[in-house]
Amino acid sequence: MKFLRVKAIAKKEIIQIRRDPLSLAMAFMMPVILLFIFGYAITLDVNNLRTVVYDQDRSSLSRELVAEFRESGYFTVVGYADDHRDIDKYLDSGKAQVAVWIPNDFSKNIKTGKNAELQVIVDGSDSNTATIALGYITAISELYSQRIKGGRITPLIDPRVRVWYNPELKSRNYIIPGLIAVIMAVIAALLTSLTIAREWERGTMEFGISTPVKTPELIIGKLLPYFFIGFIDVALSVIMAVFVFEVPLRGNLLLLAVLSSIFLFGGLSLGILISIAAKSQLVASQISMVVTFLPAFLFSGFMYAIANMPKPLQVITHIIPARYFVSILKGIFLKGNTFKFLIFETILLTFFGLVVFGLANKKFKKRIV
């Protein structure tokens, strides 16, 4: 392997990249836009639940209960229903997600010490929101019943809950480190998956083959420029995470840089492998979508806990590099993990990178013979 030839290929690739400034701009915009959306626009915290109230009782007690719902900050009363059909209409059209029905004997029952019934209907189609809403509703009705009875019940067992790593339970702190992994997986594939396919399509690959360049030289030469772009993307994402979104970075920055490089090497090699195998850009784009973006988004544990998936799928997630990178990033950012805790992930990422790089070399040799 000659460094000179690697350099020449890299130089050629850089010229090609510079000729297409729009793609380059998009490569840098992608992490910024995605981080902004996740940082500002999206939260997993549930509030502002649209609520319709059907108050048959119309007493001061029932009004107090409604006020309790409203003041919790989780529920926004969007309307009052006059009968059951009204409730149906509100829920069917999606104008309301929660319906609270207070029957007409509500205050009478409370005053006479009987059990007072309270009906709550939740739109279950979004199961996540519904589960959380049900939790709120239970808490509010318990609080209310304690309050009207006067005094608090002291339960026999007092659960003391402490939350580690992310004490305020900010979903942003949880999502952003993982998101960097997803962004990198996607960008790595987007950057390299078309480069060789494009050369096949345009017929310029034959020129490359007729030169004395060897396969590993060609692949490394093609990887290098994209590696720098990818690395700038990582740096950009980390800077935004820390300074714009104030995600705590508790671990070592150098460790983060080294492990990100290993991940990038694997991701970019995968793109090259796809590019060699696909030969056409349309096919390459579709394949890279399926093998990088989807698994990184769904199976990496970035948002959806792997423990909740069916067993066979949990096994499959082990071959997805983004999975390890997600735990590395979350570990370094939130837990302040040192290398000692991340050895397993590092070994697997390195292994993945080397295997894919080897496959790309082998596949390319076969292609040109």
Next chain:
Amino acid sequence: MFERIKQMIIKEFIQVFRDRRMIAIVFFTPVMQLLAFGYAVTTDVNNISTAIYDLDKSYESRELVRRLESSGYFNIRYFAGSPDEIQNLLDRGRITTAIQINRGFSSNLKNKRQTEIQILVDGTDSNTATVAMDYANRIIMKYAKDIGVQRVEPIKIDLRTRAWYNPDLRSRNYNVPGVIAIVIMLTCLLLTSMAVVREREIGTMEQLMVTPLKPIELVLGKTIPFAIIGFFDVLLVTMVGVFWFNIPIKGPIQLMPLATAIYLLSVLGIGLFISTISKTQQQAMMATFLFYIPAVLLSGFMFPIENMPEIIQYGTYINPLRYFLVIIRGIFLKGSGIAILWPQMLSLLLLGIIVMTLSSLRFRKRIG
């Protein structure tokens, strides 16, 4: 005119499927995506990996642990011997929750003294942590109620909750109809935008321009084939959703073709637009992703729109996915018909006409 469009469509099909792998890709990727979403995306929290640090080692503490385990929410994987061990397990991410039962737990309970339980939660995943805390609290309170002679009268309010449309709160029922919408969006966007740019890149666009094809015929010829593929994909993915995942269809399914057609109008329009701003296939692919990812994230597919900042909520009104999601979920889960869904369908139609007109005009200018 129809003859020319027909020829153009035939040519387009030949071109797309000349690469045999495209057949597999066009029909295989949507199904793959559906399977991935159907199995992976459960926001239902269970199997929370848990460690127990039981200092009391009494009948009562074991009974509490048994209840946590049999609830199905907690998967007790470790019995820790020291606080350091718990720290280590949490740091390594082996457990999400640790429950510490202090010495004196059972004797306190027997003497009716209040006793403490420590619950440690890994807050990294804020969503799971919230739900885990809620479950743990409920189970412990229930246990306290069951064993203790209740010192206060029972709670007076009898809360009855019901979840409509999806009584078991299965997140799959919510997600699968949504996947149908996002899958066809991606397939149609990529196919349309790249197919046009490809002709420009290879240089065959000039050949098309010297034919008697009128610009409008060119636009139709470039979009109709992908609309047909889109329809096939909808059909395929719907069948997998219904027969494999047992997603209920409660509403008028015959509304689906009409809704899909209206939706595809906007999607293909956007694909065409991307093709007019891209010079290379790489640009087209990047631009598609740059549009697609925000469109999916800001559509209500996974994250409720009402939790977003107000400005962004207004922005979602120009997202065709937003309307189609309401329609498709309405049909599948709520059993809504046109009487309820017409505002969404009308908005989607208007949006489609505007997008398509603008893109076609731009497309004409580019080739003219």
